[in-house]
Amino acid sequence: MNEQKPPKVQIIPPRTELKQRAVNFTKGFDVELAPEQLEELEKVVQRSSDSFVRSIGHDLAETRQLVIAAIGNPDLRGTAIEKSADLAYSTKALGGTFDYPLMTQIAKSLEIFLAHRTTASRRQLMVTQLHIDAIYVILASRVTGFGSSIEQATTVALAKLASRYAEPRE
Amino acid sequence: MSAKIDFSKISFLVVDGDKISAQVVFDTLSYLGATDVQRVGKPEEAFRILRTRQIDVIITEWRLRGMDGLEFLDSLRNSTSSPNRFVPVIMLTAHSEQQYVTTARDLGITEFLAKPFNAKALYSRLISVITRPRHFINTSTYFGPDRRRRQTPFDGPDRRESSTRN
Numbered sequence: 286m287n288e289q290k291p292p293k294v295q296i297i298p299p300r301t302e303l304k305q306r307a308v309n310f311t312k313g314f315d316v317e318l319a320p321e322q323l324e325e326l327e328k329v330v331q332r333s334s335d336s337f338v339r340s341i342g343h344d345l346a347e348t349r350q351l352v353i354a355a356i357g358n359p360d361l362r363g364t365a366i367e368k369s370a371d372l373a374y375s376t377k378a379l380g381g382t383f384d385y386p387l388m389t390q391i392a393k394s395l396e397i398f399l400a401h402r403t404t405a406s407r408r409q410l411m412v413t414q415l416h417i418d419a420i421y422v423i424l425a426s427r428v429t430g431f432g433s434s435i436e437q438a439t440t441v442a443l444a445k446l447a448s449r450y451a452e453p454r455e
Numbered sequence: 456m457s458a459k460i461d462f463s464k465i466s467f468l469v470v471d472g473d474k475i476s477a478q479v480v481f482d483t484l485s486y487l488g489a490t491d492v493q494r495v496g497k498p499e500e501a502f503r504i505l506r507t508r509q510i511d512v513i514i515t516e517w518r519l520r521g522m523d524g525l526e527f528l529d530s531l532r533n534s535t536s537s538p539n540r541f542v543p544v545i546m547l548t549a550h551s552e553q554q555y556v557t558t559a560r561d562l563g564i565t566e567f568l569a570k571p572f573n574a575k576a577l578y579s580r581l582i583s584v585i586t587r588p589r590h591f592i593n594t595s596t597y598f599g600p601d602r603r604r605r606q607t608p609f610d611g612p613d614r615r616e617s618s619t620r621n
Binding site: 292293294296299303307308327332333340374379382 | 456457458459460461462463464465473474475476478479482483486487488511512518541543548549570571572573574575577578582584585586588589590591592593594595596601
């Protein structure tokens with residue numbers, strides 16, 4: 286009979302030096318923060334909101350220009366796709382943190398559309414540009430939260446468009 | 456009296472190529488009282504720091520230029536030349552789909568925090584790595600914090616029964 290040996294497992298006890306050094310009863314922040322302390326902490330996060338808007342605004346304008354140029358110049362397509370993918374990721378990552386969840390939603394649609402692509406057709410670049418334009422409008426109009434039914438319908442339409450022109454993926 | 460965390464006693468290393476994201480984490484840690492926070496954009500720079508000094512907690516993005524956050528984690532946990540195989544690592548990333556979480560967990564991540572994140576979520580991950588250190592498991596296929604975080608009843612064979620304890 287072929288008896289299977291149990292895998293050898295080494296269990297190493299937790300390292301407690303960090304806990305011993307940092308946890309105390311007199312100095313620092315409570316392990317369980319009170320709602321008002323959390324509110325203060327959230328304000329600290331929001332301090333970078335203006336920098337985010339400036340930085341994304343700059344990246345959007347630059348990437349949009351490159352995508353438009355790439356529509357007419359196939360040599361630029363690889364770079365345009367790479368830059369657009371970077372933009373999609375960073376917008377998806379931080380939009381929601383600064384109360385722009387709609388931006389995150391559209392950026393996610395763009396990220397999925399651009400995944401595993403090294404180049405794109407003319408039409409695929411136009412779909413990319415539409416996503417970038419939509420994010421730009423949200424930013425310029427400061428549409429916080431999930432927007433109205435119009436913004437939601439636009440998001441759905443963009444996702445449909447992306448799915449329609451997803452192939453070929455090369 | 457409730458327990459407190461003195462963040463000034465902890466050294467942090469933030470590995471994130473996105474300046475805004477790194478700034479948010481830096482600001483949050485500074486507000487909490489951390490005075491030893493280093494920021495780098497690439498794992499290669501992180502390794503340089505880790506080789507020269509003690510870092511208590513690493514907060515890293517997945518998407519990085521060159522070596523990505525996952526390769527960085529893999530090197531930290533599994534390389535024979537790793538400067539610290541046991542350091543707690545918080546993966547802070549917009550790759551939040553389930554398969555990414557599972558992959559990171561199976562390479563030895565300590566905590567996973569999906570972007571976009573808020574202050575509460577970041578704080579809870581920090582508290583977790585500081586106040587609830589976990590056993591480390593070493594097998595032929597895995598080295599990292601114990602992935603069994605929930606104590607649920609299980610009536611199958613205990614594969615760790617004959618394990619070696621350190």
